[in-house]
Amino acid sequence: MPHHPRHRWLRWPSEPDRPRLAFGADYNPEQWPREVWRDDVRAMKTAGVNIVSLAIFSWARIQPREGVWDFAWLDEVMDLLHGNEIAVDLATATASPPPWLTAAHPEILPVDREGHTRWPGARQHWRPTSPVFRAHALALVTALAERYGEHPALAAWHINNELGCHNAYDYSDDAARAFQEWLRRRYGTVDELNRAWATTFWSQRYSDWEQILPPRLSAPSSYPNPTQQLDFKRFSSDALRDYLRAEREVLRAATPDVPVTTNFLVMGDTGPVDYAAWAGELDFVANDHYVIPGPQARDELSFSANLVGNIAGGLPWYLMEHSTSAVNWQPVNKAKAPGELARDSLTHVAHGADAVCFFQWRQSAGGAEKYHSAMVPHAGEDSAVFRAVTELGTTLRELAPVAGTPREPARAAILFDWDSWWASEQDSHPSDRLRYRREALDWYSAFLELGIRADVVPASGAWERYELVVAPILYVVPRPLADRLDAYVGAGGHLVTTYFSGIVDEHEHVWLGGYPGALRDLLGIRIEEFGPLLDDETAELDDGSTGALWTDRIDIVDPATEVLVRYKTGEQAGRPAVTRRAPGPGSAAYVSTRLGPAGLTPLLATLASRAGVTSELPAALRGHVELAVRGPHRFLFNRTDRPLDVSALAGPGRVLAPRAVMVLLHGGTP
Known part of the structure; x- marks a missing residue:
């Protein structure tokens, strides 16, 4: 398992030792007028929400111009949430630089392998190795830590957001200089690098570190050095980790008692970051996951949750984002069928998650993700989605004894x-x-x-x-x-x-x-x-x-x-x-x-x-039921689209509906 030198869980504002599963979402009050905020916290309490991630994409609101700060709205939201017993996972807001910063310093923008600048207009338009970006970002992190480090609502710090999702590979001059330094540390001498990279092939032998570049696009239909490509991938993961450390050190210096995390992206083909190497940098592991359509969709969900649980070393981890229903970024975005919201959520819990959170709380009326589902959809609280959300909140309160229990290793x-x-x-x-x-x-x-x-x-x-x-x-x-x-x-x-x-x-x-x-x-x-x-x-x-x-x-x-x-x-x-x-x-x-x-x-x-490895399930249920075990709890997931008789596990007459989950104590008690 990865090494975790200092695992610390959420700093709950009240009753910190009471077992509970965290339940909530990304909350973006800046997208809505102030009169909506009180309605939000009322509905959160109805749904059983006890934590939200706040200020993830708020840099431009917090710092509208260089040297100008606006914390009044965030102060009000923090106080409002705390007054309603909702904890805050407060983001450092560095994921998306504001327009004034990129206009003044276009040198922070990433460059692709063909030499094209990646312009603002979306998000993550920054270079992980840019000293200019880092200086501005750490100033923001410092300001947030100084202002909110003692706020009673603060349960954890949320560094950036999905690091490397859109800017993992930067081929800029900043990246080239950082890559050269990374290679110096890895190989020590240029001669050793030449040996490792087999640079005698195609006359690629280097005589000075400054000659080495990222694997930018070279001649058409030609291939860059394969070891250079692999080392650049390693470097890119490490460069993002180095940036993560920079934010973390600011936060730990200012607020040593507040745990720090960031959200991984263990899902599908998202692979630029070696998350196993990152886990020990954080106080607890967090992950975002979205179901990938296809015949193995349910299996991929379980596979990813399982991997995150083991990246976390069997310790509790935080599901930072998943969806209540449809997303907006697939070619065709289908709504989830009844039961899938709960099944998807509890799959993560079964594999060690002690937090179940969604993107996002209230579905946006405008912007690129307005068709991405949320806990409160466009249809409002009088909707099947919100009723399913509220039912899940009740289920998670009933499952509070699961919190903190270890995953039972398989054979x-x-x-x-x-x-x-x-x-x-x-x-x-x-x-x-x-x-x-x-x-x-x-x-x-x-x-x-x-x-x-x-x-x-x-x-x-x-x-x-x-x-x-x-x-x-x-x-x-x-x-x-x-x-x-x-x-x-x-x-x-x-x-x-x-x-x-x-x-x-x-x-x-x-x-x-x-x-x-x-x-x-x-x-x-x-x-x-x-x-x-x-x-x-x-x-x-x-x-x-x-x-x-x-x-x-x-x-x-x-x-x-x-x-x-x-x-x-x-x-x-x-x-x-x-x-x-x-x-x-x-x-x-x-x-x-x-x-x-x-x-x-x-x-x-x-x-x-x-x-000598055999199934723990009765023969009739093998292949039809997925079993996961946490402490004394056994989670049964129906992998089929038909009801299943699970009497052999749960007692006479017990049926597991399609897309349903059953949680048993050892001995079969539901």
């Missing part, structure tokens, strides 16, 4: 590695169709189909305690990680990995001698050439499944390696498709093609059975 885990995600999807590879997170999600869906709980854990964390570990597309394997995996299997652990794993070290250098490189001896196989598939190609396997995207020409090189499945058709016909080496009590299996959830499920059943 199986899926490793999640940001380096492998970033590097495996770079250009000039055997296939540009590979999608790291999709493969990881497919394995998670297969676990759910089998009714087996599996944790999604950072590869940098402590995963050796799990009996079965799946490491999909573990493309980047430095020697220390290879040694850990070897020791894990040697100690009796059961490892499963997939195509395009073990291929390169931390510098994107291929492990020579045949694939899968660093894992070759552990798996007892050798591959001379990859066999990626075209979009219209598939390969049939002799277990009845169908492979897509990828195949490998596998040779068995260790008698302890058995062939579980062979290719039946295609270029690899007759050759191994799935192997398993068991030199002792542990084992290491290799899956050489993309099988998707349907193909992985029976295969995983075999591998899990051999590892």
